[in-house]
Amino acid sequence: MNTLSSQPYKGARDYYPEGKxxxxxxxxxxxxxxxxxxxxxxxxxTLEPIEVYAAKSxxxxxxxxxxxxxxxxxxxxxxxxxxxxxxxxxxxxxRQELAYPARLYSIANFMRYERPQRGREREFWQLNVDIFGxxxxxxxxxxxxxxxxxxxEFGAKSSDYVIKINNRKxxxxxxxxxLGLDAPQAQLMVKLFDRKDKISDKDFVDQATEIFGDWxxxxxxKVEALLGAKTMADxxxxxxxxxxxxxxxxxFTLLERAGIKNLTFDITLMRGLDYYTGMxxxxxxxxxxxxxxxxxxxxxxxxxxxxxxxPISAVxxxxxxTTMENFLSVHELLPKLLSTTDxxxxxxxxxxxxxTKLAHELRSKGINVELDLSDRKLDKQLKNVLxxxxxxxxxxxxxxxxxxxxxxxxxxxxxxxxxxxxxIVDQILG
Amino acid sequence: MNTLSSQPYKGARDYYPEGKxxxxxxxxxxxxxxxxxxxxxxxxxTLEPIEVYAAKSxxxxxxxxxxxxxxxxxxxxxxxxxxxxxxxxxxxxxRQELAYPARLYSIANFMRYERPQRGREREFWQLNVDIFGxxxxxxxxxxxxxxxxxxxEFGAKSSDYVIKINNRKxxxxxxxxxLGLDAPQAQLMVKLFDRKDKISDKDFVDQATEIFGDWxxxxxxKVEALLGAKTMADxxxxxxxxxxxxxxxxxFTLLERAGIKNLTFDITLMRGLDYYTGMxxxxxxxxxxxxxxxxxxxxxxxxxxxxxxxPISAVxxxxxxTTMENFLSVHELLPKLLSTTDxxxxxxxxxxxxxTKLAHELRSKGINVELDLSDRKLDKQLKNVLxxxxxxxxxxxxxxxxxxxxxxxxxxxxxxxxxxxxxIVDQILG
Numbered sequence: 084m085n086t087l088s089s090q091p092y093k094g095a096r097d098y099y100p101e102g103k104x105x106x107x108x109x110x111x112x113x114x115x116x117x118x119x120x121x122x123x124x125x126x127x128x129t130l131e132p133i134e135v136y137a138a139k140s141x142x143x144x145x146x147x148x149x150x151x152x153x154x155x156x157x158x159x160x161x162x163x164x165x166x167x168x169x170x171x172x173x174x175x176x177x178r179q180e181l182a183y184p185a186r187l188y189s190i191a192n193f194m195r196y197e198r199p200q201r202g203r204e205r206e207f208w209q210l211n212v213d214i215f216g217x218x219x220x221x222x223x224x225x226x227x228x229x230x231x232x233x234x235x236e237f238g239a240k241s242s243d244y245v246i247k248i249n250n251r252k253x254x255x256x257x258x259x260x261x262l263g264l265d266a267p268q269a270q271l272m273v274k275l276f277d278r279k280d281k282i283s284d285k286d287f288v289d290q291a292t293e294i295f296g297d298w299x300x301x302x303x304x305k306v307e308a309l310l311g312a313k314t315m316a317d318x319x320x321x322x323x324x325x326x327x328x329x330x331x332x333x334x335f336t337l338l339e340r341a342g343i344k345n346l347t348f349d350i351t352l353m354r355g356l357d358y359y360t361g362m363x364x365x366x367x368x369x370x371x372x373x374x375x376x377x378x379x380x381x382x383x384x385x386x387x388x389x390x391x392x393x394p395i396s397a398v399x400x401x402x403x404x405t406t407m408e409n410f411l412s413v414h415e416l417l418p419k420l421l422s423t424t425d426x427x428x429x430x431x432x433x434x435x436x437x438x439t440k441l442a443h444e445l446r447s448k449g450i451n452v453e454l455d456l457s458d459r460k461l462d463k464q465l466k467n468v469l470x471x472x473x474x475x476x477x478x479x480x481x482x483x484x485x486x487x488x489x490x491x492x493x494x495x496x497x498x499x500x501x502x503x504x505x506x507i508v509d510q511i512l513g
Numbered sequence: 514m515n516t517l518s519s520q521p522y523k524g525a526r527d528y529y530p531e532g533k534x535x536x537x538x539x540x541x542x543x544x545x546x547x548x549x550x551x552x553x554x555x556x557x558x559t560l561e562p563i564e565v566y567a568a569k570s571x572x573x574x575x576x577x578x579x580x581x582x583x584x585x586x587x588x589x590x591x592x593x594x595x596x597x598x599x600x601x602x603x604x605x606x607x608r609q610e611l612a613y614p615a616r617l618y619s620i621a622n623f624m625r626y627e628r629p630q631r632g633r634e635r636e637f638w639q640l641n642v643d644i645f646g647x648x649x650x651x652x653x654x655x656x657x658x659x660x661x662x663x664x665x666e667f668g669a670k671s672s673d674y675v676i677k678i679n680n681r682k683x684x685x686x687x688x689x690x691x692l693g694l695d696a697p698q699a700q701l702m703v704k705l706f707d708r709k710d711k712i713s714d715k716d717f718v719d720q721a722t723e724i725f726g727d728w729x730x731x732x733x734x735k736v737e738a739l740l741g742a743k744t745m746a747d748x749x750x751x752x753x754x755x756x757x758x759x760x761x762x763x764x765f766t767l768l769e770r771a772g773i774k775n776l777t778f779d780i781t782l783m784r785g786l787d788y789y790t791g792m793x794x795x796x797x798x799x800x801x802x803x804x805x806x807x808x809x810x811x812x813x814x815x816x817x818x819x820x821x822x823x824p825i826s827a828v829x830x831x832x833x834x835t836t837m838e839n840f841l842s843v844h845e846l847l848p849k850l851l852s853t854t855d856x857x858x859x860x861x862x863x864x865x866x867x868x869t870k871l872a873h874e875l876r877s878k879g880i881n882v883e884l885d886l887s888d889r890k891l892d893k894q895l896k897n898v899l900x901x902x903x904x905x906x907x908x909x910x911x912x913x914x915x916x917x918x919x920x921x922x923x924x925x926x927x928x929x930x931x932x933x934x935x936x937i938v939d940q941i942l943g
Contacts, residue, residue, distance in 0.1 A: 086821035087565055089606035091558050092590065097603045098556030100617070107554065119876045121854040121883025123901070124537065126528030128521050128636055129559070129592070129622060130580075135517055150560075152582030155626045160522065162559070162592070173527045176519035180529075182900040186883060187530070192559060196585045206558055221886055341869075391516035424551040439771075446549045453551025453616060456651055470612040471553070 094197075094205025100471070104420040106208065109407050110190055113210040116233045117188040120225065122212055125187050127169040130160045135168040139358035139386055148195040162194045166211040167358065167386065167399060174215050174397075175390030183216030183395075202375070202406045212380075213399035215387070220330055222398040223362045224337035226380060230366055230400050231343050237407075238416045241345040244377065247365045248334065249352035251381070253327035257350075261322055262305055268294050277353035279310075315348050334362060358383040362398070373413045378402035421495075422472045425451045425511050429464045431480035438479040441489070441504070448508050468494055475511055524627075524635025530901070534850040536638065539837050540620055543640040546663045547618040550655065552642055555617050557599040560590040565598040569788035569816055578625040592624045596641040597788065597816065597829060604645050604827075605820030613646030613825075632805070632836050642810075643829035645817070650760055652828040653792045654767035656810060660796055660830050661773050667837075668846045671775040674807065678764065678794045679782035681811070683757035687780075691752055692735055698724050707783035709740075745778050764792060788813040792828070803843045808832035851925075852902045855881045855941050859894045861910035868909040871919070871934075878938050898924055905941055 091097045098106060114124075136145050150162040163169055170187060194206050212229060214222050227246060234244055254276075258269035271294050279287055288303065295302035305319070312318045315328055315335075322328060331348060338346055354363040361382030368377050380400030388394040411417045426445065430438045435456045442454040453473065455464060461478070468476050476492040483489045491500040491507055502510060521527045528536055544554075566575050580592040593599055600617060624636050642659060644652050657676060664674055684706075688699035701724045709717060718733065725732035735749070742748045745758055745765075752758060761778060768776055784793040791812030798807050810830030818824040841847045856875065860868045865886045872884040883903065885894060891908070898906050906922040913919045921930040921937055932940060 087602070087819055088562065089602050089820040089822070091602075091606075092560045092562070093586070093588075095558030095560060096556075097558070097606065099603065099607060100553035100555055103554050103556050106556065118853045118881045119879075121857070121881060121903075123530035123852055123854065124533050125530055126526075126533050126536065128525030128527070129624065130522045130525060130636070132518065132522070147585075150582075150584065152580075154580065156523070158523075172517070172519050172521075173529065176521075176527065177529060182897040184885075184887075194559065206560070217887075225884075340866075341873075389517055390519040392519070422553055423548045424553065427551070436770075443771075449549075451548045451551060454655075455614075457614075457647075467612040473551075 092206070094199035096204060096206070100422070101420075104422075105408060105417065106404060108418065108420055109404055109411075110208075110210075112233060112236045113188075113190055113402070116229060116236050117210065117212055119232070120186070120229045122186040122188040122214075122229075125170070125173065125189050127163070127166065127173060127189065127191065129162055130154075131163055131169055131172070133159045133161045135172060136161060136164065139168070139383075139389060141355060141357045143355075144195070148197055150194045150196060163191075164193055164195045166191060166193070166209065166401065167213070167383065170211065170213055170399075171383075171386040171397065172390050174395060175387050175392045178387075178392045178395065181215070184222070185215040186213075187215070188212045202403075202409050204405055208404035209401045211399060211401045213397055215395050215397050217398070218396045220334045220337065220362070222396070223334055223364070223382060224341070226398050226400050227334075227338055227364055228341050228343065230364075230378075230380070230402070231341075233402065234366065237411060239410075239414065241343075243369060243414055244410075245345045245347055245367050245369055246338075246343065247347050247349040247352050247367055248331060248362065249349055249364070250327045250331050250362050251359050252361055253322070253325065253331065253350075254353065256325050256327055257309065257322060260325075261309075261319065262295075262302060263298065264294070273353055276351045277355065279351050309350055312348075312350055318350075331362070354379055354381055358386045360384045364400075366402075368410055368413075370410075370413050373409060377406050377410055420472075421474055423451055424453045424471065424473045426475040426477055426491075426507075427453045427455065427464070427468045427471075427473045428477045428479060429455050429461070430458050431461070431478050431483075432458070434479045434481060434484055437484045441477070441479060444504065445508070445511075448512070450508065450511055465492075465494075477507065522636070524629035526634060526636070530852070531850075534852075535838060535847065536834060538848065538850055539834055539841075540638075540640075542663060542666045543618075543620055543832070546659060546666050547640065547642055549662070550616070550659045552616040552618040552644075552659075555600070555603065555619050557593070557596065557603060557619065557621065559592055560584075561593055561599055561602070563589045563591045565602060566591060566594065569598070569813075569819060571785060571787045573785075574625070578627055580624045580626060593621075594623055594625045596621060596623070596639065596831065597643070597813065600641065600643055600829075601813075601816040601827065602820050604825060605817050605822045608817075608822045608825065611645070614652070615645040616643075617645070618642045632833075632839050634835055638834035639831045641829060641831045643827055645825050645827045647828070648826045650764045650767065650792070652826070653764055653794075653812060654771070656828050656830050657764075657768055657794055658771050658773065660794075660808075660810070660832070661771075663832065664796065667841060669840075669844065671773075673799060673844055674840075675775045675777055675797050675799055676768075676773065676794060677777050677779040677782050677797055678761060678792065679779055680757045680761050680792050681789050682791055683752070683755065683761065683780075684783065686755050686757055687739065687752060690755075691739075691749065692732060693728065694724070703783050706781045707785065709781050739780055742778075742780055748780075761792070784809055784811055788816045790814045794830075796832075798840055798843075800840075800843050803839060807836050807840055850902075851904050853881055854883045854901065854903045856905040856907055856921075856937075857883045857885065857894070857898045857901070857903045858907045858909060859885050859891070860888050861891070861908050861913075862888070864909045864911060864914055867914045871907070871909060874934065875938070875941075878942070880938065880941055895922075895924075907937065 149164050189211050192208050258264045292299040308319050359381040363381035365379035366377045382398045384396045428442050442452045445452045474495050478490045488501050488503050619641050622638050688694045722729040789811040793811035795809035796807045812828045814826045858872050872882045875882045904925050908920045918931050918933050
């Protein structure tokens with residue numbers, strides 16, 4: 084038989100206990116904050132029909148990045164590249180049974196065929212938080228406050244990140260009314276705005292000129308006025324008075340009332356996905372070594388109705404696991420994480436029966452116990468305990484059994500105790 | 514645009530909050546018991562190269578049940594149909610870095626293209642618990658005691674299930690030495706034993722006769738003697754004295770010492786997968802309406818070395834989520850599960866600002882709060898709370914704000930309170 088490779092699939096990660104501890108820490112904060120806002124967990128299938136994404140997610144995602152194949156029953160399916168279409172489908176299917184607003188969250192894995200690089204994997208984990216059936220800007224406010232609470236729960240300061248906000252309706256108004264572009268031109272211009280930070284100023288002007296055609300001279304001046312606006316007050320008067328700007332202002336008021344000050348209005352913020360219909364936002368890392376978008380979200384009122392039911396409004400956000408891990412790492416916010424095992428019980432001599440009994444009794448007190456019956460040398464056992472980052476170790480020798488007192492080692496603080504059963508339980512749980 | 518179907522992929526499940534609560538309850542017991550035995554969590558990729566399964570998992574699984582496809586880079590991959598090959602690959606890759614015995618567990622989803630039926634889904638969730646680097650029968654004992662602890666933690670009585678045990682080495686000895694079969698005949702006979710409960714006695718005899726060929730008469734008598742053995746003591750003497758029977762006896766002693774009495778030796782227990790090399794076992798439901806195998810496991814010492822490293826011994830077990838749910842359901846062991854949201858805060862009149870503040874303060878005490886600012890009629894709001902199974906509800910009216918005391922409703926027990934902030938916190942957390 085040929086030897087098989089022991090490497091994981093390209094762009095996917097093997098999570099050994101050490102790496103899994105970090106992921107579980109991130110997940111635990113996500114669970115905690117999502118639940119604290121009254122969101123309830125759900126789960127969705129790994130596979131969806133490919134049409135679900137073709138509808139509204141955008142061409143690049145579907146044609147270049149999805150893992151698509153035909154199943155043994157001839158169905159064209161994709162491994163989910165994102166959650167929004169799945170949860171929209173689920174809401175559509177139970178439209179009558181759900182109580183609104185429906186607050187739902189999940190933590191799940193996704194796959195996209197992209198070139199793996201820092202913070203981007205082919206298989207990645209995401210939290211998805213969505214509220215369905217709430218039309219007012221209060222829904223956006225709640226989802227952004229929840230996003231901010233996640234950052235705070237991780238220990239981030241408001242100077243560590245900034246929340247950028249824009250509005251798709253405002254973008255549409257800008258493109259059609261202010262810049263006078265038709266639909267195909269507007270689509271190109273949105274994509275150009277989206278790429279602005281990734282291309283040179285000259286390339287930007289050249290491509291904008293091409294989109295405007297005959298209107299280039301006046302058009303470029305207007306674009307310049309738009310891009311110069313650092314706050315809503317700087318916007319050209321015709322835009323400043325539009326209803327969508329008023330909506331953004333209302334959102335700012337709600338967020339500032341909740342104590343969020345690291346907010347900025349960003350007219351170039353587009354968000355890649357086609358399904359957004361209103362407010363869009365992004366949490367952006369301000370660290371010089373990780374100056375990038377961390378995660379984002381927005382309103383997508385038209386997606387549920389693609390599944391053949393009456394429209395249900397929706398706002399969502401989706402932080403990613405690896406991006407979050409990178410953020411915590413550059414800002415030195417990752418706590419030191421130990422094993423979930425509390426204590427390692429080792430035998431000294433012929434005490435297997437007694438050690439097994441002790442392990443059983445400790446477990447009944449809610450203590451996680453690894454039991455080693457190998458009777459190996461103590462230094463080897465201690466090395467194992469350190470490798471596994473287990474905080475305590477107990478030696479069960481014949482003398483200890485007779486005395487009813489055991490040697491307990493606090494491995495982290497290098498302290499040794501001689502304690503009876505109750506004392507051990509207190510020391511470990513205390 | 515055509516309307517998209519709102520149905521999930523065939524054989525996969527949409528987990529709405531109610532269903533997810535049940536799944537989370539099952540997962541929480543799995544996490545708790547696995548951790549209590551010192552197993553640490555890991556995670557593995559969704560995709561693996563198809564060869565990983567072709568090596569040792571068995572022809573049916575690979576040729577008929579895997580979700581295989583070619584990725585955009587030309588790699589032949591499969592959505593994992595089981596975890597054992599993935600974790601064996603991971604152990605091989607970090608052979609030097611791991612501390613042995615390595616105790617590892619995961620809760621993950623898998624896909625197999627099978628006909629969906631009760632307790633069998635195309636996408637399913639499983640706990641995988643594995644110990645690597647432990648040769649003695651103590652490893653099997655630990656994994657079986659852990660399995661039994663899971664059943665106990667769910668509230669099962671020992672009369673609700675039985676643990677069946679057999680040994681692949683004993684099977685091999687039986688087939689070669691006792692029945693005198695060559696390797697291809699032995700393989701057919703193992704498959705026939707495995708199917709025994711699913712076919713008629715006549716079919717069994719016919720097929721056995723065909724396998725034996727010239728030896729049929731004497732062979733059938735020997736098979737009869739084997740199948741008549743309800744305990745190890747009943748086995749024909751030549752088998753009873755083999756080293757593999759002694760091993761099984763040793764395992765029984767360890768399990769009985771741990772208080773497990775619902776054990777049975779079952780010479781027809783084969784376990785479908787090709788990679789088992791020693792002890793195999795199955796937890797079997799004794800309920801008349803669900804008389805079936807719940808889950809099983811065994812020793813597979815040859816799998817890690819398929820990845821090009823020195824052999825590392827391994828014993829594992831893998832309970833499934835839906836099978837477990839069915840078990841809990843027929844035995845009426847599923848607890849009544851409420852929402853993870855503790856309290857629903859509703860406004861009465863123009864109190865949005867105060868209700869928001871109250872929600873924020875309750876969250877800071879660790880209480881999960883759903884905040885509704887819609888100012889809808891109370892009966893509608895209460896209906897929502899009941900639908901979502903949220904245990905408490907608070908009404909924030911203008912009088913309540915002035916008095917600093919709020920109306921708190923215990924929805925489950927239909928009790929009403931008038932409490933200040935501290936009182937509310939005590940009532941909900943207490």
